[in-house]
Amino acid sequence: MPITSTGMASGVPIETIVSQLVALERAPLAGLQTQATKIQSKISLFGTLTSMMNSLGELGTKLADPNAFKAVKGSSSLAAAVGVTAATGTAPTAMSVEVSQLARAQSTATLAVPKDTAMGAGSLKITLGDWSSGSFVAGDKAAVDIEIAEGEDTLTAIAAKINAADAGVTATVLRDATGERLLMRSKETGEAMGFEMQVTDSDGVANTGLSRLAVQGGVASGVQITHGANALATINGIAIESASNTYKDGLPGITLQFSQTTTAPVEISITNDKEAMTKTIQSFVDAYNALNDMLSSTTGYNSETKVAGSLQGDSTAVGLQNALRGMMRSFTPGGEFTTLADIGIDIKSGGKMTVDSTKLGKALDNPQAVQNLFNADHVDPTAQGFGEKLKTFAEGFAGASGTLTSRSESLREAAKRNTKEQEKVNERAVRAESRYLKQYNAMDAMVGQLNSLNAFVTQQIAQWNKSTG
Structure with a gap:
């Protein structure tokens, strides 16, 4: 409650007195606030x-x-050629590795055609399989068919359709001074991960229109084929073959990464990783x-x-x-x-x-x-x-x-109790302020009345003295 009286009648500094009395009522707050700070700390x-x-x-x-405490690490005497990683718990060991051939993916390149040439209508059938026997043997995965529109699909558009078909191959277009070529590559390495692309050409004429893209040995269409190959290596003199340059199935817990062919043995070791x-x-x-x-x-x-x-x-x-x-x-x-x-x-x-x-x-x-x-x-x-x-x-x-x-919870409860105690002190101070103001204002009013009465009596006495004088 705001203090509004200044003791005009009595001359008493009510505002100052009440303020000091209220401050005394709030005095316990200082201790409670110090205690609250300690509790929060x-x-x-x-x-x-x-x-x-x-x-x-x-x-x-x-x-x-x-x-x-089963961490191990692998080291290689020529990491640029043969890298090594080892799974936790792999027994320490050592071996010599020689790499005579890296695994590669099948790749093809068509003959060059003028840039942005529409290749003609028809369809492509891409089949994954194995060329290792000298002729193509289809794998288990179903062939993928791709439709090519008349007068619309250039090599760039065809490459995009092949990539979108998720047929196990990737395609891109190579441009140079002679024109542009369609390049294709198997997504996986190994001689058994090749592909064949059969073409059904709407013009029915070999080596023209869409038939120029056929990948069926490269004889008729002129498509250049580099067949996939397996990685060939020896481990401690034992020949191994891998469709991938990452060899891990034959060495439990150990993965070898072939990056280069070697001219001398590469020493591999697996040791505890202290x-x-x-x-x-x-x-x-x-x-x-x-x-x-x-x-x-x-x-x-x-x-x-x-x-x-x-x-x-x-x-x-x-x-x-x-x-x-x-x-x-x-x-x-x-x-x-x-x-x-x-x-x-x-x-x-x-x-x-x-x-x-x-x-x-x-x-x-x-x-x-x-x-x-x-x-x-x-x-x-x-x-x-x-x-x-x-x-x-x-x-x-x-x-x-x-x-x-439990200790943290008890402290939080103590903090809650402290907050309530502070609220009680503030509430008591507000009530006390109202009470003090009421009492002092009443006193001031009474003093004012007495002062008025005194002034009246003094005036009457003065008039009486004059009349009897």
Whole structure:
């Protein structure tokens, strides 16, 4: 309610007095607002801790994956000629590869015709099949028919129709000083992935009109044919043949990519990818250290700045910090490595985690033993693999009913109560302002009446004195 009286009758500064009284009514707001700021800060901090704990749990899941320590990599002594990739879990091995022929797709080129010549009416029938026997043998896929209109379809239009028909070939037009030619190519490589194009020409005359495009050996029409071919290579001296330059069916988990023929053996090796496995472990260490640093800064006391962390003394945060450090020192029986320290991961003073790269590298020479440390299966939860324990630990703190989640919810409830308390203080201040104004304005009015009465009495006395004088 706005203050409207200034104490004109009484001379009392009502506006100032009421304002000060209302300020006293609102005095509890300062404490409540400070408390609200602290609550919101804690909500934010616990939200961050929950997110970091979830990230750590996800890394636990990754570490517990049976393939986490089965990463391998392939190397080639001449990658420009023979590339190699290996699937996770492939056993380390080595081999020598020589490539005598690359796989290629069938390609054709017609004789040149004047540019933008209409090729005549008729139809094309494209059939996929095999030329390896010296004559064409149709494959299992049905032939594709394409209609060509009289006086309308140039080589460019015909190429577009072939491409749109999805007949297993691609077509384009090559233009030069002699005119233009229709070029066609199989979509797939290999001698069994060729094609034939039969032509039904409306003019019925060989080598004229549409019949100039026939791909049936190239004898009648003059179409040049380069037949498809398989890749030919040897692996450790054993001859192999592949319709594609990507060879993978004969080597489980290993894919070879042939790019050039070779003049000498290319050495291929598949080895454990210790670098990839080290990155997985380092990601876990980094995530743990980030969470540990967060807990240390928020629960500790900075002696230099003499400022306590926002969560100093908070039982949930301190409990998490202690439990986290303790869990990192847990024991997993039954394997060559039973603790993180065994593979070079140590907890230093202040909870900081460090990695001894030399020790870890040596441990990763036996990736199966490292894997057992992280995903060993035991009935006793405390004896589970470290990755499994980390998943369970994260769920216990950051899951739907976890400790951090419950603490965040209780803080949000506290924030709601704080908001209601502030509303109550403001409501009391508004009511008090109205009450004070009413009381002081009533006093001011009464003083005004008394002043008027005093003035009247004084006037009457003065007149009486004059009349008796």
